[in-house]
Amino acid sequence: MSMKPDRVEASRTVDAPFIEDRGGRSGEVTGTTPGLSLDQDLEPLDADERQAMEAAARHAIAYRGRLADAPAVPQVRPAGLAGRFDAPLPAKGEEALSVIENLVAEASEGLHAHTSPRFFGYVCGGSMPVGAAADFLVTAWGQNSASSWESPSVAAIEQTVCRWCLDLLGLPPDCGVGIVTGATVANIQAIIAARDALLARQGWDVGARGLFGAPEIPVLIGAEAHSAPVAGLRYAGLGIGQALRLETDGEGRVHLAALEAALAGCNGPPLVVLQAGQINTGAFDPFAEAIPMVRERGGWVHVDGAFGLWVHAVPELRGRLAGVDAADSWAVDLHKWLNAPYDSGLCIVRDRAALVDAMTARGAYLPDLGETWEPSDSTLELSRRARGVPSYAILRHLGADGVRTMIARHCALAAYLAETLSPEPGIEILNEIASNQVAIACGNDDLTSRVLERVQTNGKVYPSHGVWRGRRIIRVSIINHATDRDDIDLLADELRTAVRQEA
Template identity: 40%
Template sequence: MDKTYEKDLLTSAGLAQDYLAHVLDMPVFPSARARAGLSAFDEALPECGKDSTETLELLHRVGGPATTATTGARYFGFVVGGTLPAAAAANWLATAWDQSPSSEMNSPAAVKVETVANRWLLEILGLPASSGVGMTTGATMANFTGLAAARTALLSRKGWDVEVQGLYGAPEIKVVVSEEVHITVEKALSMLGFGKGRVTRVRTDANGAMLLDHVPSLDDMTIVCTQAGNVNSGAIDPIGAIARKAEHAGAWVHVDGAFGLWGKLLEEHSALFEGIEQAHSFATDAHKWLNTPYDCGVVICHDARMLQQAMATVAPYFREDGAYAPKDMVPEFSRRARGVEVWAALRTMGREGVAEIIARCCANARRFANGLEELGFSILNDVVLNQLVATIGTPEELAAIRAHVEASGECWFGPTVWKGKHGIRISVSSWRTMEADIDRSLAAIAAAKQAVIGE
């Protein structure tokens, strides 16, 4: 038996288990001392190789304490899930396999597992089973890919092959976005040649949802970018109503549902998502509410043919691998087998387990909001999902409270500006977060408030 990898893998497994065993007790944001310790990595390139065990131990000893404890229970900054044990372990195994799931010719196992994961994703999200699905690095590339399919579909209607002819001289495509559009959608539009400044921006209500009455007239050369889960407030645009309006005009509706699309699993929120399945393309992340390791985004397109046409790669050294090989559904040809951990997460938790995590995150967000109000904070949004924005005092006092909490190591959340007001943004996204973690975080905020502005 070849034991070439045994020493390093056993060492890495032991160090990883040690990290995870202590992550709940670590400062959520690394201390100044831990960050300063990163200078240990500033070595000259070795002329002769170093011992692999010593290399791994350096990573653990110096790198580990300087990580942000996103796999813990009290990280509330960006919308970042923790990592489920089964998903983390599946990620390790897939890394050991070192498969590129571009086609069955490259990896029958990785493609099969990803194909099943894609089917399960469509089922759990309640989207048409015939949809095309692709795995990307994250929602940025998922938005890019879905909008590329939209561009292909709309230009094809006019007899224009954008993959061959490019955009010079192409018929004009109009793009409609929310005034609360996420920066990743703007980035995708920029990369696709639509431009950030050529879009029509639609006004939103007090909670950040697009106002239906302000959506302009649509036609068959219009893309409407909607949002399921505003990054500040969690608000969901009236996507079903917009999709019905778009259907009459022949417009394309894209949904940026990086985290919020998963709220569709909760029965009490069904009205918010009514008709969302009528949209044409969707972007979401598995590394948010599904709590898989980074990185894992998902693009979904009703018309799988348009996704394939926009993304297909053809080479003489690749035989045809069925209608929709993974390499033909996303920009990347070579990529890691992300579908393995998605499959592991869904199989281990099932529909009920995923829904329980999402419900608990939403309930804990409301608990957080209620606790902050008791401390004198103002909650600036309706807490519809797992996001809340709060403020107190002056912007300077709020920044000082944030700094005080960060220094305590008890929890971490970031700053934001919401509807013109400075605030803190709290996102509850981890499977590990329980009520006790919310209460512990509130105690740290109470102490910070006392230190900065008193009772």
Template identity: 40%
Template sequence: MDELRHLFRRAADHAADYRLSLPERPVGVPVDQAVLNEAFAGPLPDAPTPPERVLAELVAAAEPGLVATAGPRYFGFVVGGASPAATAADMLAAGWDQIAFNAVTSPAAVAAETAAGTWLKELLGIPATASAGFVTGGQAANTAGLAAARHQVLADAGWDVERRGLTGAPAVRVFAGAERHATIDRSLRLLGLGTDALRPVPTGPQGAIDPDALAAALRDAGPGPSIVCLQAGNVNTGACDDLRRACDLVHRHGGWAHVDGAFGLWAAASPATRHLVDGLETADSWACDGHKWLNLPYDTAFAFCARPDVHAAAMSYAAAYLVGSGGAPAGADLTAESSRRARGFAVWAGLRELGRDGVAALVERCCALARRFADGLSAAGFEVVNDVVLNQVLVGFGDDARTDRVVAAVQTDGTCWAGGTTWRGRRLMRISVSNATTTEADVDRSVAAIARLAHGIGGELVH
């Protein structure tokens, strides 16, 4: 037992040392992947290896290939760094080694998810009667929401898709903005609806769906099973669809309104940004990530459904040997996983750590820092091409080739890390501010580094 305690403490010390290094650690450094692969490679040993030696070998092999995504100057994707309490709770979850299938396999895991799900719905303005499934990410959350949508729109057409499948079923039309997230398309593939079911709807100047175009598309499509995928937080610009008007249109045509709010749904948690997602409560299902703006550990996301019976009908199953299955929907009944990690402990801890005011402050601070980024880069002579309404900033550095060279230089430099994207036919740097530990000094340091690198690259700025 002393050996186990020592091993776990060593692992915790390594994790803490790494986290404490993040403020000054290079965010991303060039790595020879072949060399890194070789550090992990080699023949599987015949004899057992002492756990403490295994841990030391893992740390030595992994350290050169770690990217400081949890640090304050990582802006490449919409991800946050897991908060202290949430990280500690996740470490406990690993130690407790619970199966969050149902209240028989782990009463505590289900209780944590139930409590945290209630808090999440309060923060996001989702009806208290909605179900909350704890899933791995936006892909799983969108898939669960669209599975519920598929169930209901086909049931309304007199078709039991869970029993009869899709062969011979009425065709389901799926309307989504032209700038939807790619996980929507993959969800349709996974659910057997296929991407041919998509009816892309034009978007406005900032990438939000055009309500008039949506109204025309629904009208022209006529009667039939219809799902509409709306968006809170365009992946490039942060723009949000007019959810109130769009959901009203969908319901007047008898369809199902699903909201992909992977990061943008968190706008509802702050009085300063809540107007951007006005009407979200009128939707039928919602997808939202916790490892993005809420700064929870991977893999944490949520699939909410206004009709828990529909959610469970689309996702749950029962078997004689599964003691406790078939009751009130909970745990695995609301996800596509059975042997589930107890991720609800970290969610509960992260929400307790922040509180309602802390979540609102996190959203507001990241939005303010995104605006600071935009102002600083504009003042340095570069073009910010989007309206910075949330935490997303798009920057151009001249022609596409020059922009790509600037992005590559920033990623190699290590001061900060930002990614590239293509939006409206242009290559741009995409900056996402989502980390709770990012400060004004981090933004200013990053702006200075980007400007230094960009001005050192040949080419002419285009405004």
């Protein structure tokens, strides 16, 4: 177990902060309140604050610079951090620079290399450096980005992000879009919008009357759906237990016969949740056939496309999810395949009015902007950071061709990994390669678990675990912007070696 690192001692505390005046001289602030004088002519940043911000940038750059050679696992897990951060809150504060230096010293051993090109777990995007750089600005700007009047530049930037993403994803340009924290919230919002719209079609105003006594909404969802839209059904008050789980095939795709039979039993317009990118196999539901079937029943189709919807951006791969653009709503992450920093996703609804009706919460104190696009009209939040700015920077940096090339490369690397490992005795590829996911088993569950533990402990690469069709698997997600063939070769070598050692 790693020992707690020595703390960097602060030379001064904020009782009497050290500042630099406009003439370059330094001194202490005095006054009746410790550390503050109301008549002191303070600069926006004193020397300590400026040094802290510079140190944070320096450490961030150094961290990224070490990723190529750094272990893909944390040096310590939770037990190894015990006591490091849970000291009592000190009565006296530290200098800003000291806080940053100590934070880096104490946290570094417990950081997981999620941004490494050799991290293949959990479908985690790599947070591209240009996006991370823009995120520095977002934090420094400190904009509350709910209002276009109060933060006009951010609103204009985010409108552009929405427009660019709709174009890239091949979705209708007049959709309503909310920039949210990720696909979990995107699914929740879209399901709430669907709920309200389906009830409105039956003459029920859920905003005014609530759900008590409301007509029932039939809900159909695949048996292999991700937990995010399932949770969305619960948060929307539709009840997980009320949803009919549809039978799926060996890749996790909804059986059309099962959907047809379920629709025949619906007593009202249904909500049908489909999937673009099954979490273990990367497979896509049969949208071209399924969506018209739901349309005939007056229903709403929502697509959980957290990572897989991005495949629709690539012309030569678009056929794999043909018809997905005919849905009523979609959820997609920006921090997955776009590799934006975390806290970024899109809730997309074909009928913008349905999204706004479900989400808007304009207060009387906010300016009346008429038909002006308002960020808060399409999200659950009235206060939030400018989370669309890093994605804007990444999209400008890559361009449409760069985004498409990255996605296509990752899909090709997934196929390459499967082809490389398939001949190896003791290794079984359990899925067709539809996108960037590879599901691997090693004989039996016990051997699969031991192989994964050995690979993760070695720390050169990091795939993650999963369960597919009742079997434990090693799940590989190829989605980091910097991952290349050499990284895949290293992963394959680590898996082959571990199988031979554990068999």
